[in-house]
Amino acid sequence: xREPWFQQLLRDQKLDIPDVEHCDxxxxxxxxxxYTMRLDLKSLxxxxxxxxxxxxxxxxxxxxxxxxxxxxxxxxxxxxxAHIIEIIQERRGNREDANRSEREKLLIxxxxxxxxxxxxxxxxxxxxxxAALQVAGVSEKEMYSQGCWxxxxxxxxxxxxxxxxxxxxxxxxxxxxLRIKGRDYFLQAYPIxxxxxxxxxxxx
Numbered sequence: 001x002r003e004p005w006f007q008q009l010l011r012d013q014k015l016d017i018p019d020v021e022h023c024d025x026x027x028x029x030x031x032x033x034x035y036t037m038r039l040d041l042k043s044l045x046x047x048x049x050x051x052x053x054x055x056x057x058x059x060x061x062x063x064x065x066x067x068x069x070x071x072x073x074x075x076x077x078x079x080x081x082a083h084i085i086e087i088i089q090e091r092r093g094n095r096e097d098a099n100r101s102e103r104e105k106l107l108i109x110x111x112x113x114x115x116x117x118x119x120x121x122x123x124x125x126x127x128x129x130x131a132a133l134q135v136a137g138v139s140e141k142e143m144y145s146q147g148c149w150x151x152x153x154x155x156x157x158x159x160x161x162x163x164x165x166x167x168x169x170x171x172x173x174x175x176x177x178l179r180i181k182g183r184d185y186f187l188q189a190y191p192i193x194x195x196x197x198x199x200x201x202x203x204x
Contacts, residue, residue: 010055015046016075019067042067045075047082051089059085115185117148123158123168135180153178163189 009015017023020041039062046060059082061070070078106127109116115132119125128143136143136152149155149162158165163174167189175188 009046009048009058013048015044017044018069020044040064045070045078047078049082049085056089119164121168123164154180163187167191
């Protein structure tokens with residue numbers, strides 16, 4: 001069974017006991033009273049830390065030399081510190097979700113047997129899947145360190161009819177037939193655009 005003081009912490013999200021020796025005896029059971037006596041605990045302050053709607057932990061201050069009364073400003077600082085921890089936990093959770101989502105996307109991309117390459121707006125190669133590496137016949141390091149027209153298409157320099165180059169220029173889909181290592185391929189470049197819709201404000 002949970003300690004009464006802990007139940008109060010869960011219920012009120014804070015615990016404010018400036019004098020443990022003269023506090024409400026219902027806040028502690030016999031086991032906890034003996035424990036506080038062994039520690040010579042005089043004052044106890046705790047703030048609950050919540051994460052995703054549940055109690056995650058708590059931040060506390062314990063005084064053993066003599067009872068200590070925290071000022072309202074001190075209590076606000078303790079509350080602010082607990083809130084900072086809550087924000088850190090929330091951001092950590094969001095980052096872990098984002099990393100997990102990214103890993104899942106990469107896993108899906110690498111299991112697709114169709115060669116896929118992702119480029120930024122300046123035609124810089126961002127990501128290549130395993131199927132594209134197999135067609136190119138080069139290592140992943142070589143693929144990223146050299147121009148794809150050399151490692152993948154087999155040109156000495158980027159041709160003017162490169163589908164990726166054209167798609168980056170006019171934001172349209174472009175295609176090209178190409179023979180790579182004795183096999184015929186049909187290359188297609190699809191632009192991925194982020195659009196922002198701006199509407200006129202309503203007139204009053």
